[in-house]
Amino acid sequence: MAYGPHTSQDRAAMLQAIGIASVDELFADIPAALRASELRLPPPESEAELADRLRHLAERNRVDLVSFLGAGAYRHFVPAVVDQLLLRGEFYTAYTPYQPEISQGTLQTIYEYQSMMGEMTGMDVVSASHYDGATATAEGALMTCRATHRERVLVSRGVHPHYRQTLCTYFGGADRVADEIPLVADGPAAGTTDLAALERMLADPDRPVAGVVVANPSFLGLLEPMAQAGRLAHAAGALFVSVVEPVSLAVLAAPASYGAEIACGEGQPLGIPLAYGGPYLGILACREALVRQIPGRLVGMTTDVDGRRAFVMTLRAREQDIRREKASSNICTNQALCALAASIYMASIGPHGLRDVAALGAARAAELERALAEAGAPRLHPGPYLNEFAVRVPNAPEVHRRLLARGVLAGLALAEAEPDDPSLADALLVCATEVTTADEIEVFAWALRDEIEQGRQLSLPGLADRGGGRAAGHPAGSGGRVESGPGAEAAGGRGRHATGGAR
């Protein structure tokens, strides 16, 4: 069999064999208006010209920013070994390992990925990965419906808004219902999932719940009462789905330990660059009892006819190409290269290294909290966090824009992420990781203090109404506050020379 492209004679012979005159006839079912005509591309360029064009495009990315943005994707140091191994031709261009005989390397890396995620989550079964954390969460929620034969899922508002939207999209198509569990409004548990509300929602006898989905840490960075939420879910006959951030699993309890049957999350923090939003890595894992419900590829270890260890895709009859409309999902692929990056990262950094990454991030975040509070932006919620939290900033979206102009990416303005929640209107979601430096914190805190002061001076519309936050955030006893007004600009500048910044 020749492996070159089809010749015109090949095509003619094939057309004749199936009895049609031209390839176009194969697309007759598609309405003419929807059929693609020609691809109108610009003329070809030399490699140098093209590289130049792409470089100019890339330069539109801001890579100079001091960034405190998290909200689902996190800056981490990625050792060079990850990229170097990814670039190997055997990995970089390998496709789906349908033929185990010639794909043992690929299959083994997926098996290792599954094994490591199994250790991290405490789960028995890990899929070969999904598109991203949002789709993995949606799939996890759908699993609970299939397993319990119930059609209603409860999702905490502490789960990332994008994940909730994706889940609703999946559920809408499947005629299932996803109801949101509210967050506690005030008190020591403010911002976390409202367990009393959850219990009430679970108690509806006419609308039994298949699964309860809670994220830990939550989108707002808070640690959630997972064990209690799990108990409530189980008491009502529902399954418990935990949405996790993988680096945090080095220091936080594994989902299996607090009773979750399903764990899902975003694997980007494990050695995958931010890359403007993707490609990322959907993690999905479950207990053994749900192995036939979990969608996605599964790689298993077995022996070949000669008794040697071998890896294969296993439990294939679950999958879409065999079960068709009865499959658990239309998924028929995985994020192989990203899963490989995560595996290399985890293997090279090791469990102790990963714990250091998580702990360092937490330590930096504590420094960040102090610095921002002194700058006039105290935390919005009182509860514990790992490395991400919300701070109260008057006129947060405007301050965020102004800080961006000064080269500081001040996290996420929560008003844009959660426009329906007025309590988050004047808040920024910020995070720190092991790569955040004390200098960066100082730059941020100084610039933020300046912006808050200027805001106060200029009396931005509605600012007079925002009494509480400002008063609470007024830095008490911080020596050497920079005077506001033109003097501040002259005396200040960024970073080192600013007084009243973080120490």
Next chain:
Amino acid sequence: MAQDQRYTKEHEWVRVEGDLAIVGITDYAAHQLGDIVFVELPEIGRVLTQFAAVGVVESVKAVSDLFAPISGEVVETNAELAARPELVNGDPFGQGWMLRIRIADKSQVDGLLDQAAYEQLTREG
């Protein structure tokens, strides 16, 4: 194959034991499917409607629905099949049985294919 067995067009077999019916799939079906690795059966207590898809038989290469040959309540399922699905291949009419159903309407059994009709079906198949 016992003479008192009845069959469906989807290759299930039925034997009557008093007011209960035992159900499984035929050797023809098992052979078509290949090595069976998993059998998903309806839970005890579930009320089945004749010819509805009530379970799944999964082999290494394919997945096939299990259809209820008659209406009735599931009173017992073969627990052995969880650990030993290969019983369906090895002894489809004996140890590979799948369900015991409390017959809702005895006439439904009479309406199924008899031995000769089923053999005809598999010859043509």
